[in-house]
Amino acid sequence: MAYYEESKIRDISRHFDIYGEILHAEPCKIGHINETYSATYSQGGAVIRYVHQKINQSVFKDPPAVMDNILRVTRHLRAKLTNSTFNDITRRTLTVIPAIDGNPYFQDDENDYWRTYIFLEGVQTFEAVQSPKQAFQAGKAFGEFQQMLSDLPGKRLNETIPDFHNSRKRFNTFAKAVQNDKCNRARYAKKEIDFALANEPLVDVLLDAHKKGKIPERITHNDTKFNNVMLDMESGRQMCVIDLDTVMPGLIHYDFGDMVRTTTSPTVEDEIDLSKVHMDMKMFEALARGYTEAANGFITKQEKALLAFAGKLITFTIGLRFLADYLNGDIYFRVHRPGHNLDRCRTQFKLVESIARQEDKMRKFIDSL
Numbered sequence: 001m002a003y004y005e006e007s008k009i010r011d012i013s014r015h016f017d018i019y020g021e022i023l024h025a026e027p028c029k030i031g032h033i034n035e036t037y038s039a040t041y042s043q044g045g046a047v048i049r050y051v052h053q054k055i056n057q058s059v060f061k062d063p064p065a066v067m068d069n070i071l072r073v074t075r076h077l078r079a080k081l082t083n084s085t086f087n088d089i090t091r092r093t094l095t096v097i098p099a100i101d102g103n104p105y106f107q108d109d110e111n112d113y114w115r116t117y118i119f120l121e122g123v124q125t126f127e128a129v130q131s132p133k134q135a136f137q138a139g140k141a142f143g144e145f146q147q148m149l150s151d152l153p154g155k156r157l158n159e160t161i162p163d164f165h166n167s168r169k170r171f172n173t174f175a176k177a178v179q180n181d182k183c184n185r186a187r188y189a190k191k192e193i194d195f196a197l198a199n200e201p202l203v204d205v206l207l208d209a210h211k212k213g214k215i216p217e218r219i220t221h222n223d224t225k226f227n228n229v230m231l232d233m234e235s236g237r238q239m240c241v242i243d244l245d246t247v248m249p250g251l252i253h254y255d256f257g258d259m260v261r262t263t264t265s266p267t268v269e270d271e272i273d274l275s276k277v278h279m280d281m282k283m284f285e286a287l288a289r290g291y292t293e294a295a296n297g298f299i300t301k302q303e304k305a306l307l308a309f310a311g312k313l314i315t316f317t318i319g320l321r322f323l324a325d326y327l328n329g330d331i332y333f334r335v336h337r338p339g340h341n342l343d344r345c346r347t348q349f350k351l352v353e354s355i356a357r358q359e360d361k362m363r364k365f366i367d368s369l
């Protein structure tokens with residue numbers, strides 16, 4: 001997938017309600033799905049940046065529905081923040097800049113949907129967690145996010161990707177990919193396929209608990225990777241949760257599980273040296289403390305009891321997704337080298353093993369909070 005030339009971004013930028021002239025734009029190589037650009041404008045003599053993003057329509061089939069969710073969510077967060085003691089509110093939640101026609105997106109000649117956000121200055125993200133302090137901040141960020149959205153008024157949010165975290169469906173998609181083996185790659189992933197098949201019993205646990213009414217649907221972020229938390233460059237404190245495409249109805253376990261996946265191993269998601277990949281209990285404790293500090297007011301005992309398990313399940317499920325995509329010929333996640341999705345799968349499965357070994361300890365710690 002080639003990124004656009006600067007001239008294309010200039011054309012796109014004219015369709016948004018931005019006062020000022022664009023000076024330059026460049027791609028931000030983040031995320032596996034959308035295309036993101038940062039653009040610098042001169043506005044009343046000040047230099048101001050915005051983010052322009054092209055929504056991946058093969059993943060998000062209904063971009064207006066995505067933007068409808070994002071507008072509702074960001075307006076609600078903004079209203080809450082306005083009533084709090086915080087200042088710099090535009091650094092604490094994303095702000096959508098509408099197109100000139102008033103829509104929260106612009107559709108170009110090729111039918112691609114674009115959106116624009118205020119660029120957040122003075123904050124940064126990390127691909128891998130560096131300290132328990134950071135893990136605490138990540139847990140707190142997503143805990144507060146869920147908490148602030150727990151009273152979002154109005155109808156149920158749009159399900160922008162149905163069954164996004166449905167691990168049974170993800171497993172079945174994986175099994176079909178093995179069966180079809182359309183790129184003849186299964187022979188390179190024998191060990192991973194065996195691991196996946198052996199762990200099938202995990203995939204129904206949360207779904208069953210939900211079906212039986214033990215754990216409720218809530219509003220969740222659903223992509224709680226550590227690099228989706230903006231940390232203040234000076235204080236290191238969490239400022240803002242980004243990547244709101246998949247905010248929709250879900251289980252809190254999806255969020256907590258993906259936090260465990262991305263915020264407890266000191267490694268990146270595609271680490272090749274598997275000996276470095278492990279669930280670090282110190283990181284987990286800080287993460288769980290940060291999360292429960294914010295979420296204890298609304299989560300139930302039964303929800304809490306499944307949080308440690310969720311770390312294992314979501315890591316496993318995302319490993320399944322990488323593996324299925326590898327077998328299907330890398331059609332979903334952007335890859336940067338041959339075998340990239342298989343590498344990603346291997347790190348996930350290594351982490352699943354590490355979590356499984358420590359799961360009792362993890363559960364006990366959460367019980368104590």
Ligand code: GN1
Pocket residue numbers: 030031032033034059222223225243246269318
């Ligand atoms: C994708 O957009 P990005 O790169 O943060 C994916 C997540 C996966 C993640 C793995 C819409 O997230 O579900 O956990 O890659 N998002 C979508 O890194 O599929």
Ligand code: MG
Pocket residue numbers: 031033223243245
């Ligand atoms: Mg995402």
